[in-house]
Ligand SMILES: [Zn+2]
């Protein structure tokens with residue numbers, strides 16, 4: 371959905387001409403040979419607006435501290451779409467996907483992970499050494515270079531870029547072991563995949579960023595995968611009035627199933643409708659899950675004096691939000707963002723996975739359907755049309 375992912379460094383240009391590099395020879399440790407590169411099928415974007423295709427790509431063998439993960443399920447997130455349509459800068463050719471679950475198939479030298487471990491991928495592995503990591507804010511980790519380094523290559527020998535360092539809409543990925551989080555075996559893969567982006571982001575926005583308390587009132591603007599995850603987390607946090615807002619009437623049933631107490635269409639009566647349900651004040655917390663200036667302003671207007679607006683959606687860098695200086699002072703509202711749910715994925719994904727295993731967390735409503743890898747482009751079309759919640763590619 372409207373992800374909260376950082377913009378990868380670099381421009382929108384495709385890989386530079388002459389950027390071909392030979393496939394490195396299979397690494398060896400002493401005299402002991404380790405595994406060779408593997409060829410897998412992956413969903414590849416060749417440029418902004420280009421038709422998405424399943425291509426054969428070559429992944430390197432996992433090096434020291436790396437693992438190869440066989441993907442079982444991967445969600446189609448709005449941030450992938452934003453790279454394909456040019457809203458977020460990306461380098462091409464690009465393997466899409468960053469929200470996935472799978473099984474460790476091969477561990478590089480020195481890896482602590484065992485083959486066969488079920489995992490969720492983490493698109494923001496923390497370095498644990500920078501200023502932000504040391505002060506307990508790993509979601510703001512300063513070590514953001516790794517996701518932008520090309521890895522592997524296409525069948526015609528062009529270096530591959532991987533969405534957020536993962537490229538998870540593929541039969542397998544090779545990633546640092548810091549980018550995988552073990553989960554209990556046996557979770558439904560199409561639901562477990564969502565823990566790595568939409569659910570961690572949505573639940574974290576409610577629990578960690580806004581810290582919604584029992585009895586509070588909430589509005590959620592934008593009902594993609596993350597918005598729906600915010601709704602259900604707000605319900606579980608004990609919010610009593612949970613207003614779901616979207617431009618599409620078709621989201622009504624989904625919103626109510628996810629935990630909303632009311633569904634409101636985003637039109638010129640919205641502020642009035644919200645105030646009618648909050649004793650004239652506006653909500654304690656508004657969550658913006660689209661990533662646009664107009665919806666951030668809408669969320670701002672729905673919030674009571676002294677309330678909090680949490681921006682979860684990632685927008686374009688030239689989409690400017692305008693607020694009145696007097697309004698900022700007089701409303702006493704707080705405007706903040708929630709990057710990756712202000713969460714530590716290594717700590718919080720296992721908690722969410724345990725909740726999913728125990729039935730406290732039900733992600734069924736978030737999964738609109740599953741498609742095989744060959745039909746992943748169809749899932750992107752559905753996402754672009756705003757159909758359903760989350761479409762998940764399954765590879766079992
Ligand atoms: Zn995402």
Ligand SMILES: [Zn+2]
Nearest residue numbers: 497500503511
């Ligand atoms: Zn760090």
